Structure formats: C-alpha cells, structure tokens
Amino acid sequence: MRHLMNPLDFTTEELDKLFDLADDIQAHPDKYAHKCEGKKLATCFYEPSTRTRLSFESAMLNLGGHVIGFSDANSSSAAKGESVSDTIRIISCYADICAMRHPKEGAPMVAATKSSIPVINAGDGGHQHPTQTLTDLLTIRSLKGRLNNFTVGLCGDLKFGRTAHSLVNALVRYDHISFIFISPEELKIPSYLRDKLKELNIPFKEVIRLEDSLPELDLLYMTRVQRERFFNEEDYVRLKDFYILNKEKMKLAPEDMLVLHPLPRVNEISVEVDEDPRAVYFKQVQYGVYVRMALILTLLELA
C-alpha cells in the first residue's frame, strides 16, 4: 500500500505514467466513470480549502465512487481532543482512501503510519502540498509539452508557501531548470531548500524586485502572502501587497511565459491579468481534477 506525502514519493517515470493517465482521463472521461464504484474517499480537512477538497471530491464522484468527510476540525472529534492517529484508525474502517489537510507539518505522515488505507497529504502547514505540485506539473507539461529547460520564477511568500516548496523539490529532478526566487527579505525560501539547490548545483538567485526578473522567465509561479501563517498581524499587513502583477508588468514578460498560481489569490495578481492568454491559473484548477482522478486510481491500484 502506498501513500503520497511528498511529490518525491513518485519517481519521474511514475509521474510520467500518472500524467499519461490524467491525459487519457481528460480525453476519454467515460472510460473511467465507473472505475471506483463501491469505493469511498474520506476528505479529512482540519484547515480551510476550496480547490483541494472539492477537486478530490469531484475526482472521486467522476470515477463513480462516494465521498465522506469533514471540512472543519471543529465539526470533527478533533475538537474533543482526538489525535490524528486515532482518527485515521477510525476512518480506515469507513473509507478506502483518505485525503488529509492539517495545519501541523507532518500530521498526514503520522496518520499514514497508523492507517490501513492510502493517505494523501492534501497540505500540511508550511511544509508540502504534493497534489498541488502534481497539478502544477501536469499544467506545465500539458501547455508547454515538457518539464525540462525552464527558468522558473517563484514570487511571494516563499518562506511559508508549501506549494512553492513542493514545486521546487519536484522540478529539481528535471534537466536544465533554474530558479529565480522573488520575495521580500522576510519571506525568503527556507535554508534547507537553498542548501539542497547548492548541493545539486541547480542555478538559482534570490531577488526582491519582480519587474527585473520578468524578462528572463519561462514560468512565473505567483503565491499569496498567507495571513494564517503569520504570528503578527502587523507583519502581514506590511507584506501582503508587496507584489501585485498587473497588465503593465506583464508587458515586461516574454510572449510565451506562463503565469501559474495555486490559488486562492488575494491582491497579488490583478484581475485585469486574467484575460491575458499567458495567465493559466484557472486552467490549472481543471488539471487538478484530472490528476487527482489519476492519483486515486493509482493508489487504489485500479489504474
């Protein structure tokens, strides 16, 4: 039995297979409409979510399966003090697979050690968000036709941004990737990622201004400054509008650059950018359903 905690849990060859399956699901949805009949997905979300929870639920329903779960820790027995380890033992009796989001880093991993069903990390604190990364990679592969040879800019909250951490971890396995990390001083990437890139000889630079980097980028991954990760409201207010991508700034970017964002966005991408063909963050959302369908089938060994 396999779990998914980190994008690196799959080899690049396994990811290719998963993305091929997602492509086939997109092309022939009817072929997959009954694959999960009689199966149940539990969505255990201890933190708010729109996309991840509902795309998992949509994915399971598209496969002919059923969904149970909770979307708020306070409506579960976590509010009475039940541990994640106990909860997953219970969920294992009710469902065939579980997607778990938790504010504490490592909580889904703890659950996986006690689980008798596959557990998917649907985001753990500021640590990892592997299914967002699968979504990002499938989007890039589908729209660019490759996962190598990119200069990738990641912009915004690179300190707490689990989507950014997971994406960097995943992209370093492909050839000729370089990174430009665009963040205020207070929200720089964690040192463990910087050390990893140095160790692997992956070129990267850290800058503050978005405008200076835009002309160099093949992919721009915008992220939200996350109020929920700050201890101090004053710091959040000072940093929340540090970056705003607008039409004027997009003029500096190459014609074929893609703008991705895991969403939700707040102010970091002006709505006027939505009409730009390079803005693909809403397309990303649809790829998220296909890739989660492929993931459920793979972990349930129904692929």
Ligand code: CP
């Ligand atoms: N991208 C993402 O994780 O969105 P949600 O928080 O809405 O799930």
